[in-house]
Amino acid sequence: MDINVVNSLTYEDFVQIFGSVVEKCPLISAAVWSRRPFRDLADIETHITEFIHNLPDSGKEGILRCHPDLAGRDLQSGTLTRESQEEQSQAGMDTLDSTEILHMYRLNAQYKERFGFPFVICARLNKKAEILHQLSERLTNDRAAERERAIEEVKKICSLRLRNIVRCDIQTKL
Ligand SMILES: NC(=O)NC1=NC(=O)NC1=O
Numbered sequence: 001m002d003i004n005v006v007n008s009l010t011y012e013d014f015v016q017i018f019g020s021v022v023e024k025c026p027l028i029s030a031a032v033w034s035r036r037p038f039r040d041l042a043d044i045e046t047h048i049t050e051f052i053h054n055l056p057d058s059g060k061e062g063i064l065r066c067h068p069d070l071a072g073r074d075l076q077s078g079t080l081t082r083e084s085q086e087e088q089s090q091a092g093m094d095t096l097d098s099t100e101i102l103h104m105y106r107l108n109a110q111y112k113e114r115f116g117f118p119f120v121i122c123a124r125l126n127k128k129a130e131i132l133h134q135l136s137e138r139l140t141n142d143r144a145a146e147r148e149r150a151i152e153e154v155k156k157i158c159s160l161r162l163r164n165i166v167r168c169d170i171q172t173k174l
Pocket residue numbers: 067068069070083084085087088118119120121122123124157
């Protein structure tokens with residue numbers, strides 16, 4: 001998306017377009033809007049990651065809690081956001097058999113019980129086997145380390161969603 005177009009967006013249009021780059025956290029884009037004009041898309045990403053970085057632990061955990069479980073209730077009931085649906089499908093979460101779904105459900109529940117926030121991973125960069133491996137492995141982290149690790153995954157998801165916005169725009173230009 002042409003950065004001059006982005007910089008000329010009204011607040012409402014900016015949040016409409018960028019509000020879901022962090023799952024169900026339009027507040028972040030609403031806050032970043034006031035940092036315009038942006039040099040480029042990477043500049044928007046920098047402002048978003050700085051906003052997240054400067055949040056207290058409770059704020060970071062709040063962002064994590066806005067993420068739907070992988071292969072969880074929202075996927076099964078078709079109530080995922082468009083972005084999450086695409087990401088989870090790409091990772092093969094929508095083709096698990098009943099045993100795998102139950103296994104994911106149990107590990108997600110165990111993880112949430114231990115940390116108080118859901119397991120978050122950038123689904124577009126991982127397939128089923130790696131997701132299960134990471135979920136089991138990260139369960140042994142301490143809370144502070146795991147919070148930071150999960151926030152790093154949120155930043156990867158955000159980065160890919162930002163580029164998706166740009167790619168769509170290029171397509172409309174072709
Ligand atoms: N709990 C999660 O990691 N959820 C997700 N990761 C993604 O990349 N998309 C999701 O919905």
